[in-house]
Amino acid sequence: MAVGTSARAPGFTLLEMIVVLAILGLTTAIVAPAVLRGIDAWKRRGELDALINQVRGLPAEARSAGRTLEISDEVLAGESPPLTVAPEFRLTTKNPWKVRHNGVCDSAELQLASESREVRIAVDAPFCDAHVVP
Template sequence: MRQGGFTLLEMIVVLAILGLAAALVGPSMLRGIDSWRRQAAMDGLLDQLRALPGNARASGKPITLSTATLASTTPPLRIDGDWTLSVPEPWSVAANGVCQGGDVVVANAFGERTVRVAAPFCDPTVQP
């Protein structure tokens, strides 16, 4: 009497096909995840830039952005560890929330991008 089931050879063939599929899809998935992390970090920075006028109004003090203030113990902008921020020319947000506007350079191992912040509302745009 014969019982239903799979032979060892059939199981090995199925596992080999699944292994090949995983080997083809895996690297692109890892690149996709890394790309999503970079985009999330950039989105977080853009949100912080948009919030600068509200932060200045809430504290009642102007916020100055320069490379020195970004390196301080309480920087006005924060980003993940493998990124660096710099400001080519210092710019500020007045205590009433009016933004002078300027540039913020964001860099990591993949390159650098410039974020241009437009006056008077600190509207950021990423430069290509």
């Protein structure tokens, strides 16, 4: 070993490790909220798509049961509602509406609400075509 050179062991110093951990922590703090918002939006969209599919299936359900389905806030809050959503969501209807035994549907408007947002869904007669109202 030459004079004036140090015998340094290979590896990282404590300061280098702290700097890397600080950079990772800052990156996580910046990215995590956006990821969580994305997951929440994805969950809301999945619940909305499932509800729209249920609404579109109501005419077939009424025809197969051979009876008129009445949809109101009381029915939606009941024991076996024709439309179901996850517990963290609340589903209401602006006015009571019917899907007749022959599959003909009245026009209606539903509200799907969570803690952070409310979405309105229009149901068009006569085929229960459901879509989100902008």
